[in-house]
Amino acid sequence: xxxxxxxxxxxxxxxxxxxxxxxxxxxxxxxxxxxxxxxxxxxxxxxxxxxxxxxxxxxxxxxxxxxxxxxxxxxxxxxxxxxxxxxxxxxxxxxxxxxxxxxxx
Ligand SMILES: [Zn+2]
Numbered sequence: 594x595x596x597x598x599x600x601x602x603x604x605x606x607x608x609x610x611x612x613x614x615x616x617x618x619x620x621x622x623x624x625x626x627x628x629x630x631x632x633x634x635x636x637x638x639x640x641x642x643x644x645x646x647x648x649x650x651x652x653x654x655x656x657x658x659x660x661x662x663x664x665x666x667x668x669x670x671x672x673x674x675x676x677x678x679x680x681x682x683x684x685x686x687x688x689x690x691x692x693x694x695x696x697x698x
Contacts, residue, residue, distance in 0.1 A: 594624065596688075599680035603689045606679075613693045616677070618644055619652040625679035625689070627656060630696045631665035632672045660694045672697035 594602070602622065610616050621627070627639040644650045650662065656675060664670040674696025678687035 594680050594682070596682070599682065599688045603680050606689070606691075613677070613691050614655065614657040616656045616691075616693060617652070618650065618654050618656060621656070621677065622679060624681065625677050626687075627659065628676045628678060629659060629663055629665075630674040630676070631667060631669055632696065632698050633665060633667040633669060635665050635667065637663075637665075656693050 602624075606622070610620070621641060623641045625641060627644065629637045629639070639648075644654075644659070645652050648663075650659075654662070656677065659675050660673040661670070663673060665673065673694070674692070675694040677691040677693060678689060680689040681687050
């Protein structure tokens with residue numbers, strides 16, 4: 594995605610979801626990934642569609658609620674942070690970062 598296109602999709606998405614807690618899985622764009630961080634330090638990346646297909650989560654689920662539905666390998670399910678990244682540049686680095694749920698330490 595070139596820089597102008599990235600700016601446009603980022604601004605559009607922000608305008609649609611001024612409160613990131615209202616974003617649902619079906620709202621995500623194919624270029625967006627979900628990152629779940631645990632207070633233990635582990636980070637898991639879920640690419641587009643994986644949470645529905647592999648983890649059988651409903652598409653209308655709030656991304657925010659992943660903090661209650663997922664569990665880290667360490668056994669923790671409290672305090673998980675949830676972030677959406679997207680609009681990667683030519684180098685593959687995301688230029689969009691949306692904190693949906695804060696990591697609690
Ligand atoms: Zn953990």
